[in-house]
Amino acid sequence: MIKSSIELAKNIRKHSLEMVVRSRASHIASALSMTDILAVLYFDLMNVFPNDTKNENRDIFILSKGHACVALYATLGLKGFFDLNDLKTYGLDGSNFMNHISHKVPGVEFSTGSLGHGLPFATGIALGKKIKKHHNKIFVLVGDGELDEGSNWEALLFASHHQLDNLTIVVDYNNLQSLTTVKDTLNLEPLSNKFEAFGCNVRQVNGHNHLELKNAFIESINNTNGKPSVIIANTIKGKGVSYMENKVKWHYSTPNQDELIQALNEIDNA
């Protein structure tokens, strides 16, 4: 029994590393940067029903940066959506646990992999809940680099215009994208001001501080001011594994066995 979001995060990180190493996959650093966000949301904030995944009362979580899927698979496994052993099939031939998030896995609402799809889809869900007068909350996690995609800004215009205050957008602002920093790719700053100008409530938090994350989520969950909420979570790509932190290389590379052992030790001892 996992007793805290901190403990959940540790386990998500360890399972994510093991999955990536077992299947020689990429994107581990992207998963580690958003792990604490998932841990806080899934530990006790979101209404989820692991044995009844389509329950109408559930809150909805959409992972738009689908390449970071291992962290969400691990989270769902740890929450009991499926047997944890299923994670061992990750990336293998014929597995539902493919290397970008897949709706064929219990608890995953939506498949992504191409960027800029999650927020528009979540906006449609948020509108649908409003039409049905349902009070479920919708969370969508987007990457920072992904904000280059214009579809996100189209969705923000709509969500704001239609007062979709049941929608919370979390930006995993880890500052690194595929080739270099966000700043040297297409500078997003001033990001807060951009979201504010689009009519959103904006809050910046340390994306690895569970209390800050939790408070921000509670604020967005209770928000009824007609504005979508944006939580800019300042994160570290590769968080929790010293040799991975802030290194572009770990967007792609797979740790070897020694590196895996070091990583697991660091997480255990953190």
Next chain:
Amino acid sequence: MRNTFIKKLIAAAEINSKIILMVGDLGYSVIEEFQEKFPDRFYNAGISEQNMASMAAGLAFEGFHVFIYSIANFPTFRCAEQLRNDVGYHQLSVTVVTVGGGLSYGNLGYSHHAVQDLGLMRLFPEFDIVSPGDPIETEMCMDYILNNKGPSYLRLKKAGEPNYHTHVKNIVPGIWSEVNESKNNKIFLTTSGGLHLAQLLKNGSSAYSDYGVYTCPVWGAKFKHLQQHQIDRFGEIITVEDHLLDCGFGSWVRESITVQESHLKIKNKALSQDVIGKVGSEEYLLKIGGLL
């Protein structure tokens, strides 16, 4: 056609509260009655087709049947990946409605010529391609769409098209519908604006006067296996469509063939690439494209 479409949609929305119409800032003088009657089920997504397509998927995920409406290539090519990944892959009930199929908006330029749309949409295996040839068939097609969940693409022309069907028949996907009986075991097999073109050909030349005319109003990747036995019924089949030959309806019929000899009795009438970049009336462009 678009008037028939909206009339049927309004009638359906009266009894089904899950129907939503979303437009890409288009539909002047078409959508107003729907908007007035169902204000909480009408949305103008603005000029943002990518977002419109993904939002429609999100709404369909919530149990709605969403009709997204726009012109020519905007709700297809502009948001092709959203249709492929979000709507198609997740098998959600979104109907993409386009007006201006083929060269209906000939004078408006290449941006408005929908002559590659069938090729794009039939690449997505989950989509039913629904391409009626006249207003009566549009009515039948709407019944089909409203009664069948999942992704579909409704290709409409504009307004004022003549009727060639005489009565409303039940639509069976992949199955051809007889408009004129064949007197010589030879037929025109059409979809969308091809029906009108086949009538022009039949009435314009004694060589074709005995030909039957059939339509295939609902087709797509899922229904290829139904074609060979229908092909076997006739001695000659000329496919007609207001779309490029490349990846169009005639190409689909050929891809459906499992008995190689059948290729010998099929001819394809479709637009040639000469039409690309030319501007003018629909009739003018059909001539340039080799169809008239």
